[in-house]
Amino acid sequence: MGVKRPANYSTQQGRLILGYLASLEDRHVTVSQIVQYFRKQKIPIGQTTVYRHLEKLYNSGTIHRYALSDGGACYQYVRDDRPCQEHFHLKCEKCGDLIHLECDLLEEIQNHVYKKHDFQIDALKTVFYGICGRCIAGR
Amino acid sequence: MGVKRPANYSTQQGRLILGYLASLEDRHVTVSQIVQYFRKQKIPIGQTTVYRHLEKLYNSGTIHRYALSDGGACYQYVRDDRPCQEHFHLKCEKCGDLIHLECDLLEEIQNHVYKKHDFQIDALKTVFYGICGRCIAGR
DNA sequence: ATAATTGCAAACACTTTGCACCTGT
DNA sequence: ACAGGTGCAAAGTGTTTGCAATTAT
Numbered sequence: 518m519g520v521k522r523p524a525n526y527s528t529q530q531g532r533l534i535l536g537y538l539a540s541l542e543d544r545h546v547t548v549s550q551i552v553q554y555f556r557k558q559k560i561p562i563g564q565t566t567v568y569r570h571l572e573k574l575y576n577s578g579t580i581h582r583y584a585l586s587d588g589g590a591c592y593q594y595v596r597d598d599r600p601c602q603e604h605f606h607l608k609c610e611k612c613g614d615l616i617h618l619e620c621d622l623l624e625e626i627q628n629h630v631y632k633k634h635d636f637q638i639d640a641l642k643t644v645f646y647g648i649c650g651r652c653i654a655g656r
Numbered sequence: 657m658g659v660k661r662p663a664n665y666s667t668q669q670g671r672l673i674l675g676y677l678a679s680l681e682d683r684h685v686t687v688s689q690i691v692q693y694f695r696k697q698k699i700p701i702g703q704t705t706v707y708r709h710l711e712k713l714y715n716s717g718t719i720h721r722y723a724l725s726d727g728g729a730c731y732q733y734v735r736d737d738r739p740c741q742e743h744f745h746l747k748c749e750k751c752g753d754l755i756h757l758e759c760d761l762l763e764e765i766q767n768h769v770y771k772k773h774d775f776q777i778d779a780l781k782t783v784f785y786g787i788c789g790r791c792i793a794g795r
Numbered sequence: 796a797t798a799a800t801t802g803c804a805a806a807c808a809c810t811t812t813g814c815a816c817c818t819g820t
Numbered sequence: 821a822c823a824g825g826t827g828c829a830a831a832g833t834g835t836t837t838g839c840a841a842t843t844a845t
Contacts, residue, residue, distance in 0.1 A: 528844070563801065566800075585723075610781070616773075622769075626765060634746070635788070636786055636787070636788050638784050647775055670825085686809095702827035703809095704810095705825075705826055
């Protein structure tokens, strides 16, 4: 008793959306990109449905969600072999690329900030903004 | 010749908005908070005007702007004696507090990420999400 | 059968724009 | 005078909700 059971029918739309996200591996997409993708496949899925599935998947920890600086958001499949909890992300403001930062420094930062500044960082939601090497070099 | 001059009349609204932001010191506000503040002062300022001033102030480096995870944004005066370029920010997801993280470690991070991962972090736009000590302790 | 899912249209929240009027220079 | 600023109302985004029809179990 107590914890709400979200129910879970296996529907075609749900399978398609999850399958698409999983097929992207590390890449992230926005809601409109998902909608457009299926429209092109001649299997249009309503955006309401996409939003609802993404919310469920996000709540169940199946996908990540990153807030973009323009107000929107992007989503990304959680690969079992590469949990994003263990690294930060770098977002290039020029080309929009989202880079996974695989580095021990991260743990150090979290530890330091927790011990010295009394704050528990959530790596999953934290995104470093800046410019990637390719864009600094000028393409 | 060339660079567009944004022009700059000194208007009552502009002075009031900047004055309010400056009076907040480190604290940050949203557009609606600004609008409400002046409404209470019986000097209502249109939200369009607020948005336009904030954009100018942001472009001129007078204030900072942080994207919030709920899609909105908040703004904060740049204190001359405490340039935010030199530190990161911690945003508590529970109480919403925005904390200034004054710490040498940050410079280290920026250097490391630049040298080892070929990415130039923009500290101004980067916000660490997590839970602050007070909220961990439970109020 | 019946409870969940779907997706259109409408509602929302935040932000931007068009435009007639007002203000600073 | 006239370029810039103001603010209402309208238009744009991205996201959520109401609800009748559809689908999974």
